[in-house]
Amino acid sequence: MPLGTGEFEEAWPRIVRALASFTGSLDDAEEYAAEAVARAAAHERDGGAPIESYAAWCTSVAKRAWLDDARRRTTWRRLAPELARPEADRTAMDADDLSMHGHEGLDDRLALLFVACDEAISPASRMVLALRVVCGLTVPEIAGHLGVQDTAAAARLTRAKRALAEARGTFHVPGEAERDRRLPVVIACVAGMFTVAHRTVLDPADALADTGRQALSIADALVAAHPDDTEVRGLRAVIRLGLARRPGRVDDTGTGLALDEVDRTRWDGALLRAGLADATVAASGDGRFAIEAAIAGLHSSAPSFERTDWPRIVSLYGALERRWPSPSVRVARLVATAQGLLAAHPEGSPAERSLAKLEAELASLEKGAPAYASRDASLALADLEWRTGRREHAAERYRDLAEVMPAEPLRRFCLRRAGLTRP
Numbered sequence: 001m002p003l004g005t006g007e008f009e010e011a012w013p014r015i016v017r018a019l020a021s022f023t024g025s026l027d028d029a030e031e032y033a034a035e036a037v038a039r040a041a042a043h044e045r046d047g048g049a050p051i052e053s054y055a056a057w058c059t060s061v062a063k064r065a066w067l068d069d070a071r072r073r074t075t076w077r078r079l080a081p082e083l084a085r086p087e088a089d090r091t092a093m094d095a096d097d098l099s100m101h102g103h104e105g106l107d108d109r110l111a112l113l114f115v116a117c118d119e120a121i122s123p124a125s126r127m128v129l130a131l132r133v134v135c136g137l138t139v140p141e142i143a144g145h146l147g148v149q150d151t152a153a154a155a156r157l158t159r160a161k162r163a164l165a166e167a168r169g170t171f172h173v174p175g176e177a178e179r180d181r182r183l184p185v186v187i188a189c190v191a192g193m194f195t196v197a198h199r200t201v202l203d204p205a206d207a208l209a210d211t212g213r214q215a216l217s218i219a220d221a222l223v224a225a226h227p228d229d230t231e232v233r234g235l236r237a238v239i240r241l242g243l244a245r246r247p248g249r250v251d252d253t254g255t256g257l258a259l260d261e262v263d264r265t266r267w268d269g270a271l272l273r274a275g276l277a278d279a280t281v282a283a284s285g286d287g288r289f290a291i292e293a294a295i296a297g298l299h300s301s302a303p304s305f306e307r308t309d310w311p312r313i314v315s316l317y318g319a320l321e322r323r324w325p326s327p328s329v330r331v332a333r334l335v336a337t338a339q340g341l342l343a344a345h346p347e348g349s350p351a352e353r354s355l356a357k358l359e360a361e362l363a364s365l366e367k368g369a370p371a372y373a374s375r376d377a378s379l380a381l382a383d384l385e386w387r388t389g390r391r392e393h394a395a396e397r398y399r400d401l402a403e404v405m406p407a408e409p410l411r412r413f414c415l416r417r418a419g420l421t422r423p
Contacts, residue, residue, distance in 0.1 A: 011055040012037075013108040013134065018059045023066055026115060027161045030133055036062035107221035109134055110186070111173045116160075117185040118174075120167030125160035128153055130189040135218075136211075141196050144406070147327075147370025183226065187235050187289065190218050194239050199372065202409045203250050212243055223278075230285025233278045237293035240275030241300045244268040249409070256413035258383065259339070260305040272300055288324040291316055310340030327373035331365055334358055335380045342387055359384060375404060386417060395419055 015036065019029035036058035040051060051057045106114075116130035127146065131137045137145070143153035174182065197211035204210040219236040226232045248262040257263075279297040282290040295316045302308035317333035338358050341351070359381060366377040378401055385394035395418045402414035 011058065012136070013112055014055045015058050015062065016133070017108040017111055018055075019062050019066070020112070020115070022063055026112075026133065026164060028066065032062040032066050033058065035065060106173065106225065107218075109218050110221050110225060113186045113189060113218075114174050114179050114182050115164075115172075117182040117189065118164055118167065119181065121160045121163045122156075123185065125156040125163065126185055127189060127192065128156040129160035129164070130186070131192055132157055135189060135193040135215075137193065137196055141200070144372060145192050145196050147372060183229070184231070187222070187231055190215055190222065191235055191238070191289070193218070194242065198242055200407045202246065202256060202407055203254055212239070212246070215239055216243060230282045231287045231289045234282035234285065234287065234289030234291075234293035237275045237278035237282055238289060238296050240271050240278060241293075241296040244271035244275055245300060254409055254412065255416060256407070256409035258413070262305070264304070267300075276300065286319075286323070288320065291320045291323060295320070305339075306343050308339070308343065310336055310343055314340060327365060327369035328376060331362070331369070331373050331376045331380065334362055334365075335376075338380065338384055342384075355384070355388070371404075375401065382414075382417070 012033065015033045016026075016029045019032055020026050023029055023032070039061055040054060040058055044051065112134045113130050116133055117126045121129065124146070128142055131142045131145070132139065139153050139157065140150050142157075143150045146153065148156075194212055194215035197215060201211055204212070216236070216239045219232075219239050222232045223236050245262075245267050247266040247268060248257070248264060250256055276297055279293040282293040284290075295313055298309050298313050298316070313336045314333060317329060317336055321329045321333055338355070341354060341358075362377045362381050362384075366374050366381065368374075369377060378397060382394045382397040382401065385391070385397065398414040398418040399420070402411050402418060402420075405411040405414055
């Protein structure tokens with residue numbers, strides 16, 4: 001029967017890890033895994049016997065394909081006797097091959113992330129390799145997240161695979177000490193996966209398209225491996241709280257909502273409580289994700305937009321900017337400052353000089369920041385114009401934004417504010 005919801009996401013890292021261990025190459029593992037998955041689809045389409053375990057079936061098929069190719073390569077002739085050894089049951093996999101916790105209890109996806117985040121690869125290339133091979137993002141999605149051209153992201157991916165092969169020779173999962181050193185990059189990769197989902201998948205059609213939930217699953221595995229790490233707990237807090245608030249981000253027509261329009265009764269209460277518990281644990285740390293968790297916690301616990309603790313959020317964004325300076329954080333700090341001004345003056349204009357200064361900084365980011373931060377700055381400027389009575393200017397900006405929004409709910413929101421669709 002066809003793959004069910006979520007089965008592919010579970011099977012893929014198991015197949016890749018088993019093949020990487022078998023072939024010694026992460027690049028080969030990804031290539032042969034893709035070929036085996038395609039063969040599985042063709043097998044069922046052509047009326048073949050039902051596949052009981054996709055991971056075992058695809059791994060077995062991929063191994064045989066790799067062995068067949070290896071035999072044809074003259075450079076591997078001396079290894080052929082070992083590679084071609086008979087198997088008693090080619091459809092049955094060893095426990096070590098397919099265990100979701102095969103290496104020291106390590107989840108397969110984490111094992112691949114720790115491999116991809118090897119110090120032999122440049123930091124930027126590590127991120128690309130991990131986001132592509134393990135997190136499953138496309139090259140354009142990775143490029144957009146990193147603020148680089150698609151060609152640059154593709155080149156980094158190629159360099160990363162080559163550097164990993166040259167530095168390590170064969171695939172191996174790093175030991176505990178190596179994993180500890182690589183943990184910050186692994187955390188950043190999972191955060192990147194969720195960030196892409198949060199920006200582009202506001203209302204996933206099904207579990208297969210829900211990259212946000214997949215990021216949460218990996219974060220759960222990270223917490224299981226590092227339960228006392230405040231950055232790991234902060235990461236899961238951010239993901240949990242973001243997913244908990246997701247139901248309120250769109251209306252019944254699939255159109256995105258502004259923060260002050262959100263129906264907070266639609267938020268997932270159980271997930272909110274779990275996220276706030278993680279944020280409480282993370283609060284003893286002072287790293288990037290501990291601070292992000294505190295910000296998300298304040299947003300999630302506020303009873304309304306107007307009663308949100310904007311001064312505290314602005315202060316936390318300042319701390320985050322010092323810890324992790326980036327255009328997106330700067331935009332978020334400016335937006336929070338503006339929201340605080342507007343919330344404090346619901347019946348009149350806030351101090352014009354303060355607002356003008358904020359708009360000037362946002363306009364600078366709109367012109368000079370990477371595409372994702374530039375769009376955020378444009379949205380913030382449009383919102384400020386909208387809420388301070390400059391509706392014509394706002395509508396023009398929203399019309400332009402509708403042309404570049406990657407997420408359909410946000411595009412619809414921009415069109416609505418531009419007056420091109422009915423509210």
